[in-house]
Amino acid sequence: MGFSRAARDELARIMPERRCCQLAELAGLAYIDGRLTPQGYDLIVGQAAAARMAFRLLKQLYQPYMEIRVRRRVRFSKHNVYTIRIPSQPRLRRIVGGLQGVQQRYTKGRWGRPCCRKAFLRGVYICRGSLTNPRKNYHLEIVTDSFQQAAVIQSLMETFGLAPGVVQRKKHVALYFKDGEQISQLLNLLGGHNAVLSLENVRVVKGMRNQVNRLVNCETANMDKTLEAAYRQAENIKLIEEKGWFPSLSPDLREVANLRLQYPYASLKELGEMLDPPLSKSGVNHRFRKLEAIAEEIREEKTR
Numbered sequence: 001m002g003f004s005r006a007a008r009d010e011l012a013r014i015m016p017e018r019r020c021c022q023l024a025e026l027a028g029l030a031y032i033d034g035r036l037t038p039q040g041y042d043l044i045v046g047q048a049a050a051a052r053m054a055f056r057l058l059k060q061l062y063q064p065y066m067e068i069r070v071r072r073r074v075r076f077s078k079h080n081v082y083t084i085r086i087p088s089q090p091r092l093r094r095i096v097g098g099l100q101g102v103q104q105r106y107t108k109g110r111w112g113r114p115c116c117r118k119a120f121l122r123g124v125y126i127c128r129g130s131l132t133n134p135r136k137n138y139h140l141e142i143v144t145d146s147f148q149q150a151a152v153i154q155s156l157m158e159t160f161g162l163a164p165g166v167v168q169r170k171k172h173v174a175l176y177f178k179d180g181e182q183i184s185q186l187l188n189l190l191g192g193h194n195a196v197l198s199l200e201n202v203r204v205v206k207g208m209r210n211q212v213n214r215l216v217n218c219e220t221a222n223m224d225k226t227l228e229a230a231y232r233q234a235e236n237i238k239l240i241e242e243k244g245w246f247p248s249l250s251p252d253l254r255e256v257a258n259l260r261l262q263y264p265y266a267s268l269k270e271l272g273e274m275l276d277p278p279l280s281k282s283g284v285n286h287r288f289r290k291l292e293a294i295a296e297e298i299r300e301e302k303t304r
């Protein structure tokens with residue numbers, strides 16, 4: 001099962017304990033996709049999980065008479081459309097009043113209890129949210145139908161310290177997160193603890209991989225530099241030898257020159273340890289610089 005669907009199904013299995021939260025979650029589910037019609041109240045959703053959750057909450061809160069229809073979307077045949085209809089009946093007014101009461105409070109920025117705010121957001125997410133597999137990239141979004149809806153949800157998220165981006169797409173306005181940390185925070189807030197765990201696993205692995213890559217790059221760069229220097233030292237010594245200057249070198253210089261030719265890949269530190277008495281890395285480097293200067297002189301001679 002896909003990451004997105006698993007997260008949604010997990011969230012849709014949570015039944016809030018308190019009545020205030022149950023109503024808030026139902027209001028969240030119906031926030032974008034619910035409407036009053038001449039026949040009653042329709043909730044038309046594209047996610048089976050959303051339809052299931054709405055049905056359970058309505059039953060729990062109001063026990064209304066409901067009709068449920070599943071229709072295959074013609075043009076986008078992969079998805080079904082679920083309609084939960086509450087036909088006109090005596091308790092319809094109370095149901096609509098309850099839903100609109102919560103929605104209007106949030107539209108006016110009267111946030112009330114955090115428990116209800118979370119439940120409302122969960123309802124919205126179950127209906128309209130989706131999540132990209134974090135192995136690919138971090139992306140969570142909630143698609144709304146208007147800037148006003150997006151603004152309400154954005155402000156609601158901000159009460160929890162979350163800062164979604166907003167983008168317009170043809171007929172829709174989407175709220176999105178691209179930061180793994182914020183996505184994890186939101187899922188945690190909504191109660192999607194398994195989703196958070198899988199996300200965090202991916203984040204740990206990705207983090208480790210980046211770290212290992214950085215280390216490897218760093219070591220390769222250093223190794224390249226060391227090898228490059230060693231190669232240059234050997235070239236200098238060969239040139240000095242070729243031109244017959246080797247016997248005139250001081251014993252100190254001849255000593256490291258011989259070692260370098262014998263151990264072309266050894267580091268300066270390793271060469272220093274082979275000397276008797278041992279010499280520090282900078283001491284060895286100093287001798288190679290003298291050899292370099294002599295080789296440079298020979299090269300200049302040649303070009304003159």
Ligand SMILES: [Zn+2]
Pocket residue numbers: 018019020021022024113114115116117
């Ligand atoms: Zn509550």
